[in-house]
Amino acid sequence: MASILESESRLRRIVDSQGQQHVFRFWDQLGTPQREQLLSELDSLDFEEVSRLIQQHIKGNESGHGVSHPEPSPYIRLPQTEEERHRHQEAWEQGVEAVRQGRVAAFLVAGGQGTRLGYDGPKGCFPIGPLSNKTLFQLFAEKILATCRRYGAVVPWYIMTSRDNDEISRRFFEEHDYFGLPRENVLFFRQGMMPAVDQDGLLLMDSPHSLALTPDGHGGAIRALKRSGALDDMARRGVAYISHFQVDNVLVQPIDPVFIGFHVQTGSQMSSRMVKKRSPDERVGNFCLVDGRLHVIEYSDMRPELAERRRPDGSLYFEAGNVAIHIYDVDFVSQLNQRGYELPFHRAWKKVPFVNDLSHRIRPRQPNANKFEMFVFDALPAARRTMILEGARESIFSPVKNARGEDSVETAQHDMTAEVVRWLRAAAVKTPVDSNGEPTVKLEVSPLFALDETGFVEQARQRSLTAVTADTYFE
Ligand code: UTP
Numbered sequence: 001m002a003s004i005l006e007s008e009s010r011l012r013r014i015v016d017s018q019g020q021q022h023v024f025r026f027w028d029q030l031g032t033p034q035r036e037q038l039l040s041e042l043d044s045l046d047f048e049e050v051s052r053l054i055q056q057h058i059k060g061n062e063s064g065h066g067v068s069h070p071e072p073s074p075y076i077r078l079p080q081t082e083e084e085r086h087r088h089q090e091a092w093e094q095g096v097e098a099v100r101q102g103r104v105a106a107f108l109v110a111g112g113q114g115t116r117l118g119y120d121g122p123k124g125c126f127p128i129g130p131l132s133n134k135t136l137f138q139l140f141a142e143k144i145l146a147t148c149r150r151y152g153a154v155v156p157w158y159i160m161t162s163r164d165n166d167e168i169s170r171r172f173f174e175e176h177d178y179f180g181l182p183r184e185n186v187l188f189f190r191q192g193m194m195p196a197v198d199q200d201g202l203l204l205m206d207s208p209h210s211l212a213l214t215p216d217g218h219g220g221a222i223r224a225l226k227r228s229g230a231l232d233d234m235a236r237r238g239v240a241y242i243s244h245f246q247v248d249n250v251l252v253q254p255i256d257p258v259f260i261g262f263h264v265q266t267g268s269q270m271s272s273r274m275v276k277k278r279s280p281d282e283r284v285g286n287f288c289l290v291d292g293r294l295h296v297i298e299y300s301d302m303r304p305e306l307a308e309r310r311r312p313d314g315s316l317y318f319e320a321g322n323v324a325i326h327i328y329d330v331d332f333v334s335q336l337n338q339r340g341y342e343l344p345f346h347r348a349w350k351k352v353p354f355v356n357d358l359s360h361r362i363r364p365r366q367p368n369a370n371k372f373e374m375f376v377f378d379a380l381p382a383a384r385r386t387m388i389l390e391g392a393r394e395s396i397f398s399p400v401k402n403a404r405g406e407d408s409v410e411t412a413q414h415d416m417t418a419e420v421v422r423w424l425r426a427a428a429v430k431t432p433v434d435s436n437g438e439p440t441v442k443l444e445v446s447p448l449f450a451l452d453e454t455g456f457v458e459q460a461r462q463r464s465l466t467a468v469t470a471d472t473y474f475e
Contacts, residue, residue: 004035011042018051019202026208026359034209041211045195053372054201057347070288070297070306072318075274075388076262094264095257098241099153105239106144106155106254109218109376110169110247111162111191115351116402117409122165123247125172128400130413131444131473136247136400137172140254141179141186142447147255148181150451155255156185156237158230162215166190189228191220194345196352196369204354204369207361212352212369218246218324219343219374226337234330242333244326244376248399250412251419252325253451259327259389268387269332270380272296273325275393277316280307285322285377287388294386296322296377298346320388322377323397332383341382343374394418420445420474423453427460430467441468446475 015021023042030038079085098104114123124137134142141157148155161169170188173179178186193213196204204212216223221244225231234242241260245252263271274287285296286307299307302318309317335341352369355361380386391397398415401407420443424431432440450456459465459474 004032004039007039007043008035011039014047015042018047023203023205023211025357026205029359030209038209038211041213045211050195050197050203053345053347054197057345057372058197058199058201058370070286070290070295070318073287073289073294073320073388075287075320075390077390078392088258091261091265092258093261095259095261096151098260098264099147099151099155099255099257102154102238103240104155104255104260105234105237105242106140106157107221107242107244108140108157108159108247108254109221109244111160111165111215111220112218112247113162113164113215114248117248117400118403122161122169122172123400124169126400126409128250128409128412128416129444130417131442131471132446132475134446135172136250137169138176138179139250139447140245140247140252141181143451144254145180146447146451147253150455151257154185156187156234156239157181157254158225158234158242159186159188160191160218160221160224161188162191163193163213164215187230187233189224189230191224192216192227194372196350196354196371198354198369201370204352206353207355208359212354214350214352214371215373217346217373217375219376219378221376222333222336222341222343222374222379225333231330231333231337235334240330242328242330244324244328246324246399248401249324249397250400250416251394251396251398253396256325259325262387262389263327266385266387268327268385269383270326270328271387271389272377272380273323273391273396274320274388275323275391275397276319277321278393280304280316282321286318287320287322288318290381293381294383294388295381296375320390323391323393324377325391325396326376328379328383332379336379336382341379343376343378345372345374347372394422417443423450423456424460424468426453427457427465429460429465432469442471443468444473446473449474 015023079088110124119126125135127133127135144155144157194216196212196214198204206212243255245254283299285298286302288295288297311317348371349367350371351364351367353363398412399407400409400412421439434440450459
């Protein structure tokens, strides 16, 4: 009891000095376990950091991002010449070698809240397979399993969750027997949380005895990899390269040998994939060079006159869009942590449930809170060397962000099907299509049937496949 009293008075002093004393306003109504929870949450906050962020983003005027003179960043383009095809082939071989040697880990960032999708549960549990209904988690698990089988490799898979979806994500894997992966090679860890604050910089409460905390962004991975012990685990396993991907991208290959090969070959510490932007205002970040360092400038921070600038041939001057697929060295993440390198926090104005003064829990319909998030691409400027590799959008990027419309379940399933149609065409298998080239039957390929076009063509040949005439799930 004495220790509760002690921490209460210590923490009261701290919150008083920060003008956040309202967090104790329900104290008299709380039982002991609830008081302990509130004290422990307050204790885990870095008040100095929080107060700096409030000062910088809410009370002060947000200064610019220091990116006033960006230039387009160079990148390795899709192969167009014989020589480029040869270089890609070499990179593939080098990548496969690194995978076979166990030097590559898959890393899924799955700690986000997925509010735009509005699905009740971790986004990874969302059923996405157009015919199979398989979930995003299963899709990625099978891609990793198929990679391991194809190259005779062990690929450990690290999954970053957050406080709110950790338990249910782990249970989901447990209930599905890790989708056939050896369970010792599927490793979960949690990212950090940040307090949400209102328009005046006051901490919001989620209940009378807890703060409204939100995950600290996918950039929280850089800290969490270290703090959770995942980085040490990787080092013990001999992993040197971390292949980072997001839970919503249905087309991503968690392990892409060509990308890995170029990363290794160029001696890059952090590499990213890009696709050509569809339009100046497409909602993806822009790869830019600023003072010789690679940065991603978010679409919302890019001045319109820069975003719209074109080359004489009509193409966009800033054409390289970020699709959130990266590779970084284990050593690089270690160094960042040793150096105490801080990724900057970005502020987002979002809807966050809270309790009001009458201790009623409110689910706001309009944004009411500032969230603070780090973005993993902000580590790029700290890398000694970087590399960007172009990808064909239709082969690497189709995110499920919204329930309907742009970047939705519908567009993702459409893009998954379109990929199968391309593979069928490559295998010279007749497919019924309408006048727009859209298939008139439903199609899906399990990653365990084929991981990519080459694999599919091979399977089709072995099975003497010549035509599809009805809904077909290749499994
Ligand atoms: P998004 O930027 O789409 O954010 O995340 P979100 O929170 O999942 O979704 P909305 O904005 O609420 O609709 C892109 C990727 O980064 C991960 C997500 O899980 C997704 O894979 N992420 C995001 C984290 O791992 N942690 C975070 O704090 C935020």
